[in-house]
Amino acid sequence: MNEQHPSRSDGAILRVEGLHKSYGDNHVLRGVSMQMRRGETVVVIGPSGTGKSTLLRCINQLSVPDRGRVWLGDREITCKKQNINCLRAEIGFVFQNFNLFTHLTALANVRIGPMKVKGLKKAAATELAMDELARVGLSDKADAYPAELSGGQQQRVSIARALAMSPQLMLFDEPTSALDPELIGEVLDVMVSLAKEGMTMLVVSHEMGFARSVSDSIIFMEGGVILEQGPPEEFFTAPKEERTRVFLSKITELYGE
C-alpha cells in the first residue's frame, strides 16, 4: 500500500520511543518503540492485558506515560510545553465503548469538536458534521440520541466525531469488541474505506480478516513489549517468534479465518 502512495511516505507521522507505564505495581508498558508513516494502517494484536490499549492512551496522553517520548510529526507530544489539547485535536480516538456524549444528538456529538475546539461557527460546523455523518452512512440519524442508536451506529458516529477534527492520525481501541457480531461489518467497512482514502490508522483489534487484508504492518505485543512487527503476508505465514505462532493459532481457533 505504501508503494501506491510514495509521496505520503515522507518521514514518520508518529514516533514512539521507549514508552513505560505502570498502574501501581502493574508494569503495563515495558519500553515500547515504534513508528508509522503517513497513510499507513498498523494493526496491534496480542493477548489481553499486554498493554495494547495503554499504548494508544499513552500516545495521545489520555494516560500519561512514566517514561518515554512520543512525536506527532516533528512535534513532541510528551513535551510538557506542548499544548496537549491542540495535539489531541489532531489525533482521533475511537473507544471500545464508543463514549458518545449521552446528552447530545449524533449531529451535536460530531459538531462539538469543530465548534468548541476549532471555533467554527455553528452553521459551518453543522455542514462539516453532516458531511462526516454522510461519510459513515448515517445522515438520516443526525437527530438521534446515542441511546436511540445501535452499537454499530454509535461506533460509526464516534468515528465521524473523530474525523470531524481532520486528524492526522486515528487511534482505534478495539473498535468492534463491544459489538454484536452482526454489527461488526458496518464498522469495519467504514475503517476499510478510511484506510483506502489514505488515513493513518493505528488499530488495536482482534479482527484478523481486517488485519490481513487492510494493514500495512502488524504489531504483536505481549507482556508490555512489541515482540514482532512485520507486513501481514509475512506475519501470518511465517511468524518469527514462537509466542506469535502460539497466539495466532489460538486466535484462529477462536475467531476462525
Next chain:
Amino acid sequence: MGFFAFAWSILPDLLHATRMTLWITSGSIVLGFLVGIFLALGRVYGPRPIRWLTGGYIQFFRGTPLLVQLLVVYYGLPPYLASLGIQISPLAAAIIGLGLNSAAYQAEYFRGAVQSIQSGQMMAARSVGLSRVRAIRYVILPQALRLVIPSWSNELIYSIKYSSLAYFVSLTELTFVGKKIALHTARTFETYVVVAAIYLVIVLIVSRLLWMLEQRARIPGLGVPTEHR
C-alpha cells in the same frame, strides 16, 4: 367571624409577607446553586487542598444547626462588613446565611450527579481536544444538571420552608407576620392553618414546575425513566 371570613381578612397581610418569603427562598437557592456547583467541582476535580477545603466547608455547614449559622451571619457579618464600609440589609444577611447553608447540601447533590457520569465521557471529551474546564462545561455539567433535578427539587422545597427561620432575624416574612396576626387577633390556631396552607400552595406549584422542567430536560438514555411517578 367564621374561619373563612377570618382567613379572608388576614390574607392580604399574609400574601404581602409571602413576597418576602419568596425573595428569601429564591435568593438563597440561587446563591446556594452557584456556590454549590463550584464546591462540587472543587471536590471532584480540584487538587488536594481544594478538595480538603470544599469538604471542610460542606461538613461545617451540614454539621451545625441552620438557625445558629443564620444568627452568626446576621449578627457577625454586618458589623464586619461595616468596618470595610459595606452596608448590607437584613434581607441580604438572611439570603447569605441560608444560601451558604444550601450550597453545602446542593454541592453534595451535584457531586453525586457528576460522579455518576461514566469516566468515558470525560475521556472522550479530552480526546476531541477539549480542555478539562471545557469538558466539564460542555459535557459533564449538562449531563449532571439533568441528572440532579429530582434530588435538587428536594433542596428547593426545603429551602421554601427553611425561609421561615428568617423570622428569627426579624424579617417580615410569612411566619413572622403570621405570629404577629396571631398575637393581635388571639386566633392562633386559625392563623397558623392559613399560614401553613400558603406554604403548601407554594410547594405544590414549585413541585409542578420542577416536574415540568424535568420532563423538558429529559434525554433518551440519560437518567432514570420517569413515566411511573
